[in-house]
Amino acid sequence: MSATPLVAESQSLYSTESMDCLLEVAEATSFAPEILDSVLWRRLETMRARLSRLISPNEGDLINKAISTAYDDLPPSRQARVLMSAEFYDCISKISRDAKLQKNEKAIELEHAMHLSVLFDIISRERAIHELSSNVESRYLANCRPDKVWSPVGDVVAQRNQQGVWTLSHAPTIGDVVAIDFDSPLAEDYDPRSGVLSQTRLVFSAEEKELVIERLQKALDVIDSLEPIYGLLIRNFVRRVIVRKSVEQGGVEAARELGSGVFGSEHVHRQPGSIRLLNLHLDECTLVLCVEKLLHESTHNFLAAWETANGPFVTNDEKYRPISPWSGNPIPNSSLVHATFIYYMCHRLFEAFIASDFGSAQEDAERIRNKLGLFAAGFLIPKSVYEQLMLVGPPRPEVRLTLGTMQENIQQRYGYSA
């Protein structure tokens, strides 16, 4: 199945409004491909609806009209690329948030204008890249000061040479569609809430970049081979893998002594379609680690897409964070719900991993078994995962049942009763 059939209309027969469908994907049943498609479609439709709620072409000021015109000028496939990009979601979630902030009117207006100009820029960049692909240098590029302009989804770069000529190049990809991003503005961002983007930014050598791409491609090959549905999930829901280098080769011990996470990885809800990984160039980074990280963070992207279309699993109050029975760390409620799906799916994949030729090397086998032990442990501690949630409002009614089903399945698999 192609990962980018974003222009046709959704044809799915399987209702994806209930969390039950997520279990079908976790178990990779025969319904899973249809569900993955349907969730992707519903996310696209939700994004389109959010944009039309924010921008009214016939009302409002110049910037509103300009955004509308620039967007309408794009062919549908390009519109879909904008709507599904992490940058777009990040921007519109800030616009929606502005309205809720208790600030004075002037401050709200200024902030709103700033985010709208970012939105205009996002759409204009896709437009410029579209025009350049037909050898037309857009007014956007003609007025552009930086030498590089990235597509919002992070897969294409327009670059100006010393003679002022713009050409297009493609970011390296894995699985043909997932861009690996070492140095876009999004990858170079500083975010204090991020375990990855708050870390020192060191420059990758060309060899290190090659190595990272090779490792991620190999990890995806392993996933494709062990569970093609999970490979499909990654291709459908991850458009961009942001990789940061914060530690030089040989610096792992020292970084750990400082309390820094060396192999941090994350997904953030306001940037769906992108995941962030740290230090995959290091010698200590193994195939087993890459497989886990790639599936783990991609599953976050999938679950977040479902939440975007159907509403959140649970609400969060960051002052109160339940403790993950897997890591022992305080994490938000939504992360604990995600974690349950993720460890369930990782456990399922790693059971296939250990039984495969990929897991036959002794060192890898030991790593896989250790990971299996870790994935299972959180389910086997005689405590209900659901009961760990610190709810501030009622959760979706299926949350208890869905989490309970996964926990019971693992308990049965290991011969433990609840």
Add this chain to the structure above:
Amino acid sequence: MSILKTLIFYAEKNDPVVIEAKRSASELSQVDFLHVDELIPYLQNAEWPEMIRTTFPFKLKERFNGALVINRVFTLADTELFDVLNAWSKNERWFHIKVQPLLNLARQLTHDVGLRGVSKCLLPLNVQWYYIQREREDISLPNFSYAMSYESPKNQLMTAPMQKSVWSLFDWKAERNISVGEQRRHRFFVESPKGTPVICYFLGKDTRGLVFPRTNIDVDEGLFAKLADLASSLFESALGEILTYVEDDGSVRFYAFSPFMRSSTGSASFSEHIKTWLGGRQATAAI
């Protein structure tokens, strides 16, 4: 009514409950002690999915069977078992999973499974406050801020914010138990306590004592009894201590619950209370 046989299952050699119980052991019948290291001979390293093979003998199971088990295994730090699990590259969680069948044999347990954060008796401070607030809105709790990742803490509403580890329950003069990671990430600040610290410990439903680490003051014992009952029920612990501060206007602010009983051990009555409580436990008595 017969005396309920009792097993004190523990990990920390200096555990106050264990020390006091051992001191009185000669005067008590049917009180048995089991240190976690004594289980090592019955554990073997195993590969996934077994992870740890257990061969608990009948005699060992009998010690748990039908007993009141005073489960004091809150941390494996400084035990031989900790080193054994490390040598086997086995996470502590697997020890708790594997020992659960023994705990299941107990007639009564004083605490739920001893795993930090997951066990109700070992919750971090802010989680304790969440449960208290949810149950009783009228109990005063500390003002606090909890930053996400490396973001700056929002301490504007506090007059004297104090950086704490969420896991450090009773260290309120100066924080001595904060990890390097916690100092920099997910920073947790609490308004420094004001007033006079008062600790109330409880053993079962009926035995309580007050401890004044700094100054003796008059307090409403009924209020402390209610707070102790609430902590016992919310944190699923038959034994424990709570730390409060009585402020200048006489109001009481709850700071923490701890199952460790480290602050109670210095009080004159604690030793006697442990002996009385252990001596008075009966098969049908609620603990």
